Amino acid sequence: MLKHVVFMKFKTGVDELQIEDLKGSLGSLPGKIDEIIGFEFGPDILKSERSYDFALIATFTDLDSLKRYQAHPDHIPVIQKVRSLCDSILVVDFELP
Numbered sequence: 001m002l003k004h005v006v007f008m009k010f011k012t013g014v015d016e017l018q019i020e021d022l023k024g025s026l027g028s029l030p031g032k033i034d035e036i037i038g039f040e041f042g043p044d045i046l047k048s049e050r051s052y053d054f055a056l057i058a059t060f061t062d063l064d065s066l067k068r069y070q071a072h073p074d075h076i077p078v079i080q081k082v083r084s085l086c087d088s089i090l091v092v093d094f095e096l097p
Helices: 016-031 063-071 076-085
Strands: 002-010 038-043 054-060 086-095
Touching: 002 063, 002 076, 016 038, 016 054, 016 076, 054 063, 076 086
Parallel strands: none
Antiparallel strands: 002 054, 002 086, 038 054
């Protein structure tokens, strides 16, 4: 199993409507991309100085399934949306023992 963890820091001025739109786009992916085993996401609730604004945790069987997900035609416009909303994106991909 492989976990794909993404942290997003939104640009100044990103509003709730844009965040809701992003949530809808992300939420549609598991129904379109078979490689996704688990998919959780949401906004930060603590809002501390070191917090990022939004996180996503996705589960895949292996690195090949993650790569297929990343190249999937339904994923491409969503990642473009994420990039347009964010000043910073951090990603960690790790295998479960």
